Structures are given as C-alpha cells and as structure tokens.
Amino acid sequence: MAAPTPTAAAAATTHHRILLPSPSPSPRGALAPAFLRLPHREQAHARAQRARLPAPLAAAASTASPEAPASGAVPGKPTVLVAEKLGAAGLALLREFANVDCSYGLSPEELRAKISLCDALIVRSGTKVGRDVFEASGGRLRVVGRAGVGIDNVDLAAATEHGCLVVNAPTANTVAAAEHGIALLTAMARNIAQADASLKAGKWLRNKYVGVSLVGKTLAILGFGKVGSEVARRAKGLGMHVVAHDPYASADRARAIGVELVSMEEAMTTADFISLHMPLTPATNKMLNDEAFAKMKKGVRIINVARGGVIDEEALVRALDSGIVAQAALDVFTKEPPAPDNKLVLHENVTVTPHLGASTVEAQEGVAIEIAEAVIGALKGELAASAVNAPMVPAEVLSELAPFVVLAEKLGRLAVQLVAGGGGIKSVKVTYASARAPDDLDTRLLRAMITKGLIEPISSVFVNLVNADFTAKQRGVRITEERILLDGSPETPIEYIQVHIANVESKFPSAISETGEITVEGRVKDGVPHLTKVGAFQVDVSLEGSLILCRQVDQPGMIGAVGSVLGEENVNVSFMSVGRIAPRKHAVMAIGVDEEPSKSTLAKIGEIPAIEEFVFLKL
Numbered sequence: 001m002a003a004p005t006p007t008a009a010a011a012a013t014t015h016h017r018i019l020l021p022s023p024s025p026s027p028r029g030a031l032a033p034a035f036l037r038l039p040h041r042e043q044a045h046a047r048a049q050r051a052r053l054p055a056p057l058a059a060a061a062s063t064a065s066p067e068a069p070a071s072g073a074v075p076g077k078p079t080v081l082v083a084e085k086l087g088a089a090g091l092a093l094l095r096e097f098a099n100v101d102c103s104y105g106l107s108p109e110e111l112r113a114k115i116s117l118c119d120a121l122i123v124r125s126g127t128k129v130g131r132d133v134f135e136a137s138g139g140r141l142r143v144v145g146r147a148g149v150g151i152d153n154v155d156l157a158a159a160t161e162h163g164c165l166v167v168n169a170p171t172a173n174t175v176a177a178a179e180h181g182i183a184l185l186t187a188m189a190r191n192i193a194q195a196d197a198s199l200k201a202g203k204w205l206r207n208k209y210v211g212v213s214l215v216g217k218t219l220a221i222l223g224f225g226k227v228g229s230e231v232a233r234r235a236k237g238l239g240m241h242v243v244a245h246d247p248y249a250s251a252d253r254a255r256a257i258g259v260e261l262v263s264m265e266e267a268m269t270t271a272d273f274i275s276l277h278m279p280l281t282p283a284t285n286k287m288l289n290d291e292a293f294a295k296m297k298k299g300v301r302i303i304n305v306a307r308g309g310v311i312d313e314e315a316l317v318r319a320l321d322s323g324i325v326a327q328a329a330l331d332v333f334t335k336e337p338p339a340p341d342n343k344l345v346l347h348e349n350v351t352v353t354p355h356l357g358a359s360t361v362e363a364q365e366g367v368a369i370e371i372a373e374a375v376i377g378a379l380k381g382e383l384a385a386s387a388v389n390a391p392m393v394p395a396e397v398l399s400e401l402a403p404f405v406v407l408a409e410k411l412g413r414l415a416v417q418l419v420a421g422g423g424g425i426k427s428v429k430v431t432y433a434s435a436r437a438p439d440d441l442d443t444r445l446l447r448a449m450i451t452k453g454l455i456e457p458i459s460s461v462f463v464n465l466v467n468a469d470f471t472a473k474q475r476g477v478r479i480t481e482e483r484i485l486l487d488g489s490p491e492t493p494i495e496y497i498q499v500h501i502a503n504v505e506s507k508f509p510s511a512i513s514e515t516g517e518i519t520v521e522g523r524v525k526d527g528v529p530h531l532t533k534v535g536a537f538q539v540d541v542s543l544e545g546s547l548i549l550c551r552q553v554d555q556p557g558m559i560g561a562v563g564s565v566l567g568e569e570n571v572n573v574s575f576m577s578v579g580r581i582a583p584r585k586h587a588v589m590a591i592g593v594d595e596e597p598s599k600s601t602l603a604k605i606g607e608i609p610a611i612e613e614f615v616f617l618k619l
C-alpha cells in the first residue's frame with residue numbers, strides 16, 4: 001500500500017446541474033435508495049392527506065376548480081398538479097404514470113390550498129412558486145417542473161431547504177425564443193407593428209415608417225448561451241456583425257460561429273443593436289440601467305426576450321425619450337402582465353409582445369414532453385438531467401457507486417447512534433480510501449448519504465440529495481472529506497469508507513478510536529455493505545437488519561452465551577464477528593440480528609458477566 005495522501009475538502013454547498021439516482025436493484029435484490037422517495041413519515045402524511053380528500057384529484061385536461069376536483073384518480077399513483085397550459089403529448093405521458101390535475105389560473109391562495117395534495121407541480125413562467133408554496137405543501141411536494149428555461153419564478157433556496165427537486169426544460173424552446181428575437185429585431189427595424197396598426201386605422205404613411213437596414217450593423221448579444229448563440233447564427237445570416245458579452249461563455253464556441261466575445265463596455269459602446277439573453281439573477285437584475293444607457297451609441301436599438309427584470313424599465317423610458325435608444329422590442333416585462341398604463345408598452349418607439357418567445361406549437365410540444373419526462377423520472381427517483389438544485393451524478397458513476405451509497409448511509413446511521421445523547425455533533429470527517437485519482441471519484445452522492453444517515457435518526461427532517469449539504473450546514477454539522485490514495489487497481493471505486501465524529505462521547509466507548517473520535521469503517525463485499533471496523537476493533541459483519549455491538553473480555557464461550565440469550569427470545573442472528581486487539585484481552589463482537597430484541601433481552605445480554613459494554617443499533 002502506498003503512503004496515504006490525504007486531501008481534505010470541506011463539504012461544498014454549491015449547487016450544480018444534476019442527475020439523480022434511480023432505484024436500481026442491488027446485488028441482493030433490494031432497491032438502492034431513490035433520493036426523492038418519501039420517507040416513512042411523509043408517506044404517512046401523504047396517506048393521511050389522501051384520506052382527507054373529498055374526491056380524488058382531477059385527471060382531466062380541462063381546467064379543474066380547486067374546490068371540486070374531478071374524480072377518476074388512481075389510488076397509489078402520485079399526483080401531478082399542472083398549473084399552466086401544457087402540450088398534449090406531455091400531458092399524455094404524465095397521465096400514464098400519475099394522476100394529473102390540470103388547474104390553470106389558480107390564485108396564490110388556491111395553489112397553497114391544493115399543493116399539500118400533490119407530489120409534483122408543473123408551471124411555466126406565470127406561476128410564482130415561492131417559499132409559501134413549499135411550506136404549504138407540508139413535505140409532500142417532491143418535484144417542481146418548470147416547463148421552460150427561466151426558473152426565476154421558483155424560490156430555489158426554499159425548494160432546496162424543503163428537499164424538493166426543481167427540474168426545467170432547458171432545450172425545447174431555444175429555437176422558438178431565438179426566432180422570436182429575430183422576429184422582433186426585424187419587425188422593429190422596419191416598424192412593422194406600428195405600420196400595421198396605422199394602416200388598419202385607415203392611414204397610408206409611407207414616409208413615417210422608413211426603417212433601418214440590418215446588413216453591416218453591429219449586434220451585441222448579452223448572454224451567449226443557448227438562445228443567444230442561436231440568435232447570433234441567424235443574425236450572421238442577415239449580414240450583421242455579431243459580438244457577444246458573456247463572462248462564462250467559451251471563446252472557442254463563439255469563434256466557431258464567427259462571433260467575437262467582448263467586454264460589457266465594448267458591447268455597450270459599439271453596438272447598433274443589443275439583444276438580451278442572460279438569465280435574471282441578482283447579478284443581472286437591472287443590468288441595463290441609466291449608467292449603461294449613457295454609454296451606448298446614440299440611436300441604439302434594444303431587443304429583450306430574456307426577462308423584463310434585466311432592464312431598469314424607468315431608465316429605458318428615459319433613454320427612449322432622450323433619443324439614446326431609438327427603439328426597443330420587448331417580449332418580457334418586470335411585472336407580467338404589465339399595467340395598462342405601462343409607459344414602455346404605450347411608447348410609440350417600442351414594439352411589444354406578451355411573453356411569446358417560447359410560444360410556438362413545436363416548442364410547446366417539445367417543452368411539455370421534456371418536462372413530463374423529467375418530472376416522471378424524478379418522481380421515480382431516477383436520473384434527472386435537467387435538475388437545477390442538486391449535484392450532478394452521471395448515470396455510469398451512479399451505477400458504479402450504488403452499493404457504496406447504501407454503505408455510506410448505513411455508516412452515517414451507525415456512527416450517529418454511537419454518540420452519547422445522540423446529538424451535539426459538530427464535526428464529521430469522511431475518509432475514502434481508493435486507488436482512483438481524486439478527480440476520478442465523485443463523492444458528493446456518498447457525502448449526501450452519510451449526511452442522511454447522520455441526521456435522520458436524530459431529527460425530524462428528511463434528507464436527500466437535494467437538501468443534504470443545506471441540512472448539515474443548518475444544523476451546524478461540518479462535514480469534511482479526506483481521500484487516501486491506495487496502490488492497486490482503480491477498478492473498484494472505493495476500498496473502504498470511514499466516518500469519524502470528533503469531540504463527542506460515545507455510548508459504546510470502544511467505538512472511540514486512537515484519534516479520540518468515534519470511528520466506523522465499512523467496505524462493499526460482493527456488492528453487500530459490511531461493517532469492518534469499530535473504533536480500533538476490526539470486525540466483519542454484513543450491514544443488514546440491525547446490529548448489536550458488545551465489548552467483552554476475550555474468552556471462550558462468549559459467542560455462545562450471547563447467541564443463546566438471543567435464541568431464547570427468538571431473535572435470529574444473521575452474522576457474527578469478533579474483533580480483538582490481542583488474544584485473551586478485550587474483543588468487540590458485532591452481531592447482526594433480523595429482529596429488534598426486546599429491552600429485557602438486551603438487559604440479559606448486559607448481565608452476562610464478561611460483557612463490559614454493549615449497544616443496539618438500528619440500520
């Protein structure tokens with residue numbers, strides 16, 4: 001074995017785009033954990049909620065009133081509330097799997113009233129899914145599906161805190177949004193909307209509606225993501241010179257379609273047209289403000305199919321009135337729908353559409369299928385490639401790690417039950433011993449499961465991949481990770497995992513290792529998780545059922561003595577293993593039991609003279 005090379009890293013709490021694990025069968029036929037399944041108390045809650053339902057939720061595509069859901073729901077199926085219009089193909093997919101309640105145009109109060117009866121909620125941009133919705137769900141809501149890209153209408157922090165996965169449909173409306181951006185660009189340049197309205201009003205104003213040409217003009221794209229790059233491609237086809245500003249975009253990708261990445265300053269000062277395609281975030285909120293408009297070329301034209309909030313709308317009115325901005329074309333507004341007296345909507349140099357970027361037949365069918373598949377997968381506990389508030393674990397990594405995931409949770413459960421008092425844990429270190437290079441072993445999933453194992457037995461929260469880091473942080477538990485690089489074949493992802501809890505006392509003092517921490521170690525053997533070390537004692541017991549740990553004087557007859565107490569009480573022993581430091585001194589016996597022994601049985605074990613300490617642990 002090579003010298004250990006530990007690389008410690010504190011548990012990160014950043015959120016990445018993700019995949020969630022599917023319940024693939026373990027080698028022994030049991031299901032690997034599905035990270036979004038309801039814990040028992042939530043299931044009980046859900047059953048209770050269902051029992052209180054006057055009638056099952058509607059399965060009809062028509063608008064159902066929240067007060068009187070239509071009948072026809074199939075018991076045992078999850079319930080999906082579709083709160084905004086969704087394409088038929090997506091609804092058909094959802095109905096194969098779930099009871100689908102299409103209730104469009106719910107008020108916030110109606111949504112809150114309904115949500116505790118739903119396992120998933122699907123919305124577009126018109127429904128605000130705030131903290132109040134997650135709180136009102138009472139823990140039942142497991143997935144929010146955003147049938148589109150922008151998730152600024154969903155409170156991601158609240159979703160994460162409630163362990164609710166948020167998925168979106170990131171690709172199906174890209175082309176529609178880009179086409180709408182180009183439609184607005186060209187319509188604005190040639191005054192199409194104004195001229196159309198004027199002609200319909202009986203006027204023939206050929207001189208008033210002289211436009212501007214696009215060829216040779218500079219278009220600055222702010223936000224060079226999916227929509228921005230598709231707009232760029234199309235604008236190039238119109239003969240425009242296209243530049244883009246995006247702090248996170250790759251210059252190679254831009255170059256590949258003939259676009260130069262420039263600074264915000266350069267984009268502002270050189271563009272004849274500016275098209276907005278960034279998400280609405282605290283950083284982009286009111287990004288186009290008085291200061292930004294002051295830098296722009298006089299007569300610039302603005303297109304916004306991103307989010308209304310990225311423009312300071314009052315500042316845009318001022319820029320239009322002063323002539324800095326010659327025209328604007330807007331699909332999105334800070335408040336939707338905008339007030340009837342909204343100055344931008346009424347401005348003669350502004351072309352507006354009511355958030356139609358994603359509204360093509362094709363895009364809506366695509367989005368509906370994309371979101372239905374994501375929501376169904378998430379409800380099954382499967383991979384969700386478009387999740388936005390949990391870490392990504394690719395499918396192949398997941399299947400390889402599946403037995404270690406089970407081991408991780410069980411080690412967390414064991415370790416916390418060894419703490420005297422069952423609380424007050426502040427510092428946990430997880431050691432992964434592996435022959436894999438550190439960047440070839442993704443441990444986020446394992447860390448989440450250890451956190452689940454550590455926290456669930458001592459609290460009422462349920463922990464999943466979505467909220468594990470948040471929950472640990474909130475409870476003041478610092479989880480650090482350490483890697484031990486082993487020699488040997490990197491085929492096995494992990495040789496062993498150790499969980500160390502520092503600065504606590506143990507109700508089974510033999511679990512305290514030489515370093516003064518409660519330490520448990522486990523390995524996967526033939527696909528089955530095993531406990532291989534407790535404190536300084538080597539043991540080997542399969543982590544199934546429950547466990548009794550005894551420390552005793554190492555002498556003959558101990559296995560028989562404990563075994564016969566359990567046998568008398570009809571408690572079946574599945575495994576037994578004895579670990580000792582030196583012969584005839586002290587030993588730790590780990591006994592796997594299928595049933596939970598009664599208190600009197602445990603008391604009898606404690607009365608065996610050579611038993612010095614013992615503990616019963618539920619796995």
Ligand SMILES: NC(=O)c1ccc[n+]([C@@H]2O[C@H](COP(=O)([O-])OP(=O)(O)OC[C@H]3O[C@@H](n4cnc5c(N)ncnc54)[C@H](O)[C@@H]3O)[C@@H](O)[C@H]2O)c1
Binds near residue numbers: 177228247306355357
């Ligand atoms: N009007 C509509 O109906 C409609 C339809 C689709 C998308 N959208 C909106 O368009 C926007 C883009 O969608 P997308 O699918 O291209 O998303 P995307 O994530 O693919 O692209 C967004 C890009 O913005 C960039 N960005 C982030 N912060 C930035 C900043 N401060 N300055 C410049 N760039 C920044 C990101 O790096 C990313 O490349 C989203 O807000 C989305 O909601 C609107």
Ligand SMILES: O=C(O)[C@H](O)COP(=O)(O)O
Binds near residue numbers: 125147150173357358
């Ligand atoms: O972010 C998006 O996907 C678009 O703004 C579309 O929103 P919509 O689904 O409400 O049309």
